[in-house]
Amino acid sequence: MSNRTRYxxxxxxxxxxVGLGTGIVASYMGFPVSVFSSAAGPEELEYVPADAAVxxxxxxxxxxxxxxxKRFQEMEPSQExxxxxxEKTGLNFEQDIDTVVAAMMPKGNIATNPEGAFLILARGRxxxxxxxxxxxxxxxxxxxxxxxxxxTHHDTDSIGPSKHEDMAVxxxxxDLIAFGSVTAVKAxxxxxxxxxxxxxxxxxxxxVSELDNANAWAVGRFDAIAGQTGLPTEIASQMPAITRFSxxxxxxxxxxxxxxxxxxxxxxxxxxxxxxKGLLALxxxxxxxxxxxxQLADSLILSGDGKNVALSFSVPSEVLDVLEGLAKGRKGM
Amino acid sequence: xxxxNASRRVFDLSLGEMLWSRRTIFMALxxxxxxLLAVIVKVVELFGMSALRVNRQPVxxxxxxxxxxxxxxxxxxxxxLGVFYGTALMADEVEDKTITYxxxxxxxxxxxxxxxxxxxxxxxxLVVLPSVMIVYFLLVPFSALPETFGSLVxxxxxxxxxxxxxxxxxxxxxxFFKRPLVIGLLFxxxxxxxVMALPGYLKQFTIAYYLxxxxxxxxxxxxxxxxxxxxxxxxxxxxxxxxxxxxxxGVFLYLATRVVERKEYxxxx
Numbered sequence: 001m002s003n004r005t006r007y008x009x010x011x012x013x014x015x016x017x018v019g020l021g022t023g024i025v026a027s028y029m030g031f032p033v034s035v036f037s038s039a040a041g042p043e044e045l046e047y048v049p050a051d052a053a054v055x056x057x058x059x060x061x062x063x064x065x066x067x068x069x070k071r072f073q074e075m076e077p078s079q080e081x082x083x084x085x086x087e088k089t090g091l092n093f094e095q096d097i098d099t100v101v102a103a104m105m106p107k108g109n110i111a112t113n114p115e116g117a118f119l120i121l122a123r124g125r126x127x128x129x130x131x132x133x134x135x136x137x138x139x140x141x142x143x144x145x146x147x148x149x150x151x152t153h154h155d156t157d158s159i160g161p162s163k164h165e166d167m168a169v170x171x172x173x174x175d176l177i178a179f180g181s182v183t184a185v186k187a188x189x190x191x192x193x194x195x196x197x198x199x200x201x202x203x204x205x206x207x208v209s210e211l212d213n214a215n216a217w218a219v220g221r222f223d224a225i226a227g228q229t230g231l232p233t234e235i236a237s238q239m240p241a242i243t244r245f246s247x248x249x250x251x252x253x254x255x256x257x258x259x260x261x262x263x264x265x266x267x268x269x270x271x272x273x274x275x276x277k278g279l280l281a282l283x284x285x286x287x288x289x290x291x292x293x294x295q296l297a298d299s300l301i302l303s304g305d306g307k308n309v310a311l312s313f314s315v316p317s318e319v320l321d322v323l324e325g326l327a328k329g330r331k332g333m
Numbered sequence: 334x335x336x337x338n339a340s341r342r343v344f345d346l347s348l349g350e351m352l353w354s355r356r357t358i359f360m361a362l363x364x365x366x367x368x369l370l371a372v373i374v375k376v377v378e379l380f381g382m383s384a385l386r387v388n389r390q391p392v393x394x395x396x397x398x399x400x401x402x403x404x405x406x407x408x409x410x411x412x413x414l415g416v417f418y419g420t421a422l423m424a425d426e427v428e429d430k431t432i433t434y435x436x437x438x439x440x441x442x443x444x445x446x447x448x449x450x451x452x453x454x455x456x457x458x459l460v461v462l463p464s465v466m467i468v469y470f471l472l473v474p475f476s477a478l479p480e481t482f483g484s485l486v487x488x489x490x491x492x493x494x495x496x497x498x499x500x501x502x503x504x505x506x507x508x509f510f511k512r513p514l515v516i517g518l519l520f521x522x523x524x525x526x527x528v529m530a531l532p533g534y535l536k537q538f539t540i541a542y543y544l545x546x547x548x549x550x551x552x553x554x555x556x557x558x559x560x561x562x563x564x565x566x567x568x569x570x571x572x573x574x575x576x577x578x579x580x581x582x583g584v585f586l587y588l589a590t591r592v593v594e595r596k597e598y599x600x601x602x
Contacts, residue, residue, distance in 0.1 A: 005349040012459040019466035023482035026475070202479050209474055 054220030062215040090127035097124040214248035241268040256314040339440035343448025371471035412521035415499025420513035443590035505589035
């Protein structure tokens with residue numbers, strides 16, 4: 001065997017060995033996503049605990065600046081109410097909030113203790129001192145947790161031991177606050193500090209990485225929600241066998257998006273596709289005579305194979321015209 | 334010299350010959366295509382766009398990788414390399430009129446074919462499998478690595494097995510027939526494609542039937558032929574597929590060895 005043949009065998013063999021080695025290490029020991037590539041999704045995900053069952057995101061700035069929002073601006077609460085809130089908190093939702101991430105952790109029962117399961121992370125511009133002063137006025141306490149300021153509000157209204165958890169706001173970064181139960185906010189700070197956050201949750205990050213050009217989305221484990229919401233067994237047993245879901249939308253002049261579901265087996269997915277096909281046919285038949293609705297019905301596209309079902313949609317401006325007309329009609333405008 | 338020692342010597346000699354022959358340029362072009370495509374997909378994704386969309390939905394990197402395994406590697410590269418290299422194992426020696434020199438060596442004739450076959454396997458696997466590995470790492474994000482790595486290992490094994498089985502079949506064709514390349518191309522891109530798109534039992538007499546049943550990716554529908562193949566596709570159990578593939582490999586390699594040992598090659602003047 002000549003030297004160049006040996007070199008060739010060595011180089012190609014090395015590619016195989018390195019590739020297989022990397023794969024084996026990643027499969028059995030896990031890889032922090034940030035080692036070789038940036039993680040999908042916003043940076044706030046680093047504050048979401050790894051066991052989150054649902055994660056949702058909204059780019060508030062995009063939505064606020066969208067043409068859609070401008071169309072419906074007239075129907076929003078009066079300026080007086082807004083100014084009152086802004087005076088007290090120094091917070092103007094339209095200008096000061098950039099993004100919001102919400103997460104649901106499957107701890108306890110959501111039906112009986114909803115506030116204990118949720119965590120909200122808002123990025124924007126906050127006047128910490130003003131918020132702290134306001135909180136103190138209303139009987140809250142302020143403490144430090146892992147070097148972060150934590151405003152805690154105790155439930156003093158209930159008589160005897162409270163069924164509800166204390167709520168807290170944590171200033172986790174200069175422009176990021178975490179809101180939720182004390183446990184949830186502390187878990188959020190720990191998730192970032194110990195690097196055990198949803199970014200290392202391969203399943204969730206796979207769902208996040210599949211989202212494309214969406215300024216609002218939600219992904220999660222459907223079974224975790226169904227099992228925690230306290231639904232009656234009769235209803236729960238009739239729910240389709242969805243294991244994971246994702247919903248992503250892009251809001252600007254109109255609204256377009258896609259809903260995806262992953263079922264426990266291929267037969268369930270096929271059943272779901274069949275049911276949806278029937279519903280789509282019915283919707284198209286019903287929308288036949290209404291031009292705006294016809295476009296909406298035509299934009300509904302069902303796809304997916306194996307255990308996946310996807311339904312994409314697009315709400316055109318004609319439909320929004322109809323909705324706007326209806327809303328104005330109700331207000332007598 | 335024992336059969337296996339002789340095979341090893343022929344393997345040593347043939348591997349260098351195969352790697353640095355004109356066929357390697359063809360193989361590099363064939364195998365470089367998917368790598369180039371993967372680079373383009375990666376660049377497109379770096380600009381925040383989706384390289385492939387189905388029903389307006391972006392296809393994730395692993396989905397594109399699956400399509401490439403089906404359409405480029407399994408349906409084209411593996412059979413085409415099997416045909417070009419497999420049929421040439423003995424036919425080249427006949428065509429170059431050098432077979433006399435090989436057969437006058439004090440080694441079993443069958444060892445010549447086995448050594449050349451092993452060199453073909455090493456040569457094609459050392460080019461095809463690293464190319465698949467590069468395509469995988471270009472297309473699949475690291476976050477998806479733990480859940481998709483098992484499929485990659487199956488793909489690599491499947492491609493290796495495909496090269497081995499097609500190589501054995503075409504080694505027999507090359508040793509037995511006078512115009513092996515034409516027969517090989519007719520088998521791989523005529524018989525197999527047509528029969529796979531027809532209902533009935535005839536598809537059991539193809540390699541693709543058993544090989545495609547083992548693919549861990551969803552079959553893409555890229556044309557009428559694929560659609561028909563998808564419609565009449567059956568999935569025999571893994572054990573049955575593996576048994577048939579290894580049976581093809583063993584039987585055709587044995588037959589090829591027997592042919593080489595018994596056939597009188599008449600060199601055209």
